[in-house]
Amino acid sequence: MAKKYVRENVPLSRFGVLVAQLESIVASSSQQPPDALLCFDLLSDLISAIDEEPKESILLWQRKCEDALYSLLILGARRPVRHLASVAMARIISKGDTISIYSRASTLQGFLSDGKRSEPQRLAGAAQCLGELYRLFGRRITSGLLETTIIATKLMKFHEEFVRLEALHMLQNALEGSGGSAASSAYSEAFRLIMRFAVGDKSFIVRIAAARCLRAFANIGGPGLGAGEFDNSASYCVKVLDDPVSSVRDAFAEALGALVALGMNPEAQVQPKGKGHVTPTKKLEGGLQRYLVLPFVKASGVRLKNIRIGLTFSWVFFLQAIRLKYLHPDSELQNFALQIMDMLRADSSVDAQALACVLYILRVGVTDQMTEPTQRSFLVLLGKQLQSPDLSPFMAVAALRTLSYTLKTLGESVRVAFVLFRSHWNSRKFLIIQLLQQCLILHSLCQQENKGR
Template sequence: MARREADAIPLSRFGVLVAQLGSIVASAPQQPPDAILCFDLLSELVVAIEEEPKESIQQWQRKCEDALYSLLILGARLPVRRLASLAMGRVISKGDGISIYSRVSSLQGWLADGKRSEPLSCAVDQHADPGKIVKLGDFAGSDSIPGLLPGCTYQDFVRKDALQMLGNALEGCGGSGPSTAYSEAYRMIMRVGVSDKSFIVRMAAARCLKAFASIGGPGLGITELENSILYCLKALDDPVSSVRDAFAEALGGLLALAMNPEAQVKQQGNKGPAPVRMLEDGLQKHFILPFVRGKD
């Protein structure tokens, strides 16, 4: 009996909060979670994660993740989603980072479920799992980046959130991971995002292009870089000033990358790293002449 008492681990503040959150989501079918209660509880949970030792975090981590995941897909309001996503990122960062793969996979599969008809519940916003989970660089290695975009079939704010989540994932992963994942993400951005009818989605797509430039354009060749630059120039005629500003920032980053082969991520081919190329006369062709013509 004495040994059992010695081995018993007292319920920490973090464990109590996780249990309370689990009770709330378990009761959701009968009683929708109260937004204010959830906000207060999550605020305490975020603080408790910082104060809790790693061993205790790991003891309660799976239950915490399950409760946070359930809260996200229930369709919580934006402040609650953000806190839930922040807590998810912090608990994975401080506890066991391996679970990011299962959580990302679950969210992607859920977003891709065509039967989901409630747009609010699909808005697992840009702070969610793949987005700001403390820049876990290994995430790209799972080929999961393209899977962040199923949300683009939903309403405009959901499409915007999906692209923002993708941009955060790109920045977090850097240039590591297979080029096919980045190539597919780029294809989706250009096919779905840059010409979207909603200006907030176009802005998010522009920021994704800027993110690509900031990490060295993995998966992109000089042709893709030049096509992106040309589209950014075209987007400077967008009727919305904030969209023009976003594409102008992306234009500068992409042009600088295309002019600097040393900054480009070298892709692995069958015979080793593929050679990188510089965009010949890029500064004159894409940065000077278009603006001289515009002035005329």
């Protein structure tokens, strides 16, 4: 009674006014459906008001706001409106009394479990809101992950594309929010859903969402994934790289890079709770050769170029994960550089596009991630590679181009260029002349800068 008295006797804040307006719209929905534009503007103002409002005022209106947002979602709001309503729901719980996260998540799960096929918009709105709650509070509601995964499986059987899409967005948020701390059965069911229903969906945007779910699995440590699951998912990612839709190829290329990076780092692999027999984590032996090197070398067919470009992106995502997520020293990138150049060893199956792909990997994935001392030692490694007797012509071109790019990045002296000039003049004339020109220009710029000082 005291709290109610206080609410009724204090002046309405901006936040309170907006909540009252939202309640009015929801209450009159039986006579007149809510206007989408009006709801969009109101929810935008509501979100900004939540950020600006003190917690004391939020607590006075939190339950009323949550109820109004929930009612708006299950009325069947369209995607822009339900997105804002979901964000507002998560924001107000985060800033106010967070204990309500349990009841709200349970209510949404109950609505989704009992939902009918004739209510696609309502179910999509509830799924989007539940996904947003998992994104912010996933570790607090991990006990509901299995039920959420079962709900996602149910929604994947709907004919409406947007319902299947929201189901996978919800699943992705739930996986990332849980962080690998839920029960083993939840992750097993989620992986089965992705590989059985999602990756082969007829809609390309749903396939993209499925790829992002696979990437989410890798990002949280692949809970419950054994050698068979790793091989199944990575092999499928390679297979999809000839998909006619470029955005689908890009999404699965990123997922492939993340999966291979996780497989190469067994210490980051997660064993979920509730597993009867814990299988020790194991490094994915030969993963680079099996999923990144051999598919690139053996690529053929009408979509040959698409496959190579997809694998190029996978290489870059893999190398970036190695450095940024798993924190390997940048000196290890040199070892990967040799494996990358080795993809050009078979001259019969190499062309200009393959060379361009390898150069892109060496620049973006290797050189650009190196610190200056490592780049200097990388120059020495490239010089030694150029002296190798079994160096193929395309490998030599790749080494020279990469050396040129690294020199340009470092601003190194011309001495290195003259060493190459003496030892490789006859076979690499054009490229070495270009290298010399770049070094002389850099040398001239350095002299001008010194004079200016």
